[in-house]
Amino acid sequence: MLHVLYLVHDVSDPAVRRRITMLRAGGAKVTLAGFRRTTSPVADIEGLRPIDLGATRDGRFGQRLAAVARAAFGIGAKLAAMPRPNLIIARNLEMLALARRAKAALGARVPLVYECLDIHRLVLRDDLVGKALRGAERYLARDVKLLVTSSPAFIANYFKPFGQVAAPVELVENKYFDTAAVAVDERLKAQNPAAPPWRIGWFGALRCRRSLELLAEFTRRREGRFEVVLRGRPALSEFPDFHAFVEAEPWLSFRGPYRNPEDMAAIYGDVHFSWAIDFFEAGQNSEWLLPNRLYEGCRFGAVPISMGHTETGRFLNRQDIGVLLSEATPEGLETALGQMEQERFGKLKTRVLARNPRTWSYDRSDCRAFVDKLRGLVAAPGPFAAEALA
Incomplete structure (x- = not known):
């Protein structure tokens, strides 16, 4: 069995939970090690007890680098008790640096895989900081065996033009994971709430103040004809006043975190539209990504809302579904959605439901194919590795 050390x-x-699920469903054994954003160590992720590398803080890049430097000195001792892995996956740039230290500490020819699902704004700067980070990434990735990323636009706009990684690329989209236990297509049995009010769901990592303010202004203008439901993890480093802001808005509500995949059918069945817009890193990462909420919302029949000029908008345009905005203003939202009626919504939803569910979901065969790809990177295994891969 392929043994993967996953550094996050x-x-x-x-x-991270979704990737662990995918690896294990594909037939791999996973050891998880990483940092945390909590005060105490995390006891369990999908039945795994993570190897704790310490605490970091969201949005504090300098603090994260210092934490990586400290962890690099003790990584050998942290991993000493685990069986030697066949392969290391490093999620994000700082973990790639730590992966190289882990590989040296393990004293083995362990292939490295670099997983990069966001292009941080710092590496795109045209100053000494940006150039230094891109140089560090090229150096650290010089002999990785595979680059895993989630959007073609990341390749076209960053990895290719900057020449960051020479390794082959595996596109693993942020799709929903359908387990074999799902016997009925939840999309077809889901009933949206009666409308109006029309309900827009914004779920996941809530980090975009501009989206929050835009939706608040739009709902105020429509005087209750539209509501916005927020669920997930608000990035309080970006808007520390998030909770007070939402509570002050009459047609916005925050309903806390949710479980993925357990709660997905219920939370998307409770809304009509899915907000698939992000201005957090406008002109860069936000325009290039294909977010989780795009796939999750469409999987359960919510009509996606996106900006037309982004990678998400182009994807939806090719699928001929969704509501695409030409401008990110309350007026633009009013033009696109303001006169929404049952007949038009029915047509929009029908188009979403008509798409092949595989557009939005991975199943166990996809997981096995991904793990087989990783297994192929383990070249010329010795006796230990051969036994582990059997």
Whole structure:
């Protein structure tokens, strides 16, 4: 069995749980090690007890670098008790640096895989900081065996033009994971709430103040004809007044975190539209990504809302679904949504439901194919590795 050491920047990130699920469903054994954004160590992620590398803080890049430097000195001792892995996956740039230290500490020819699902604004700067970070990334990635990323636009706008990684690229989209236990297509049995009010769901990592303010202004203008439901993890480093802001808005509500995949059918069935817009790093990462909420919302029949000029908007345009905005203003939202009626919404939802569910979801065969790809990177295994891979 392929044994993967997965090094992550935040063990409690829901995307980490999804990747662990995908690896294990594909037939791999996973050891998880990483930093946390909580005060105490995380005891369990999908039945795994993470190897704790210490605490970091969201949005504090300098603090994160210092934490990585401290962890690098003790990584050998942290990993000493675990069986030697066949392969290391490093999620994000700082973990790639730590992966190289881990590889040296393990004293083995362990292939490295670099997983990069966001392009941080710091590496795109045209000053000494940006150039230094890009240089560090090229150096650290000089012999990785595979780059895993989630959007073609990351490749076209960053990795190719800057020449960051020479390794082959594996595109693993942020799709929903359908387990074999799902016997009925939840999309077809889900009933949206009666409308009006029309309900927009914004779920996941809530980090975009501009989206929050835009939605608040739009709902005030429509005087209750539209509501916005927020769920997930607000980035309080970006708007520390998040909770007070939402509570002060009559047609916005925050309903806390949710479980993925357990709660997905219920939370998307409770809304009509899915907000798939992010201005957090406008002109860069926000325009290039294909977010989790795009796939999750469409999987359960919510009509996506996106900006037309982004990678998400182009994706939806090719699928001929969704509501695409030409401008990110209350007036633009009013033009696109303001006169929404049952007949038009029915047509919009029908188009979403008509798409092949595989557009939005991975199943166990996809997981096995991904793990097989990783297994192929383990070249010329010795006796220990051969036994572990059997």
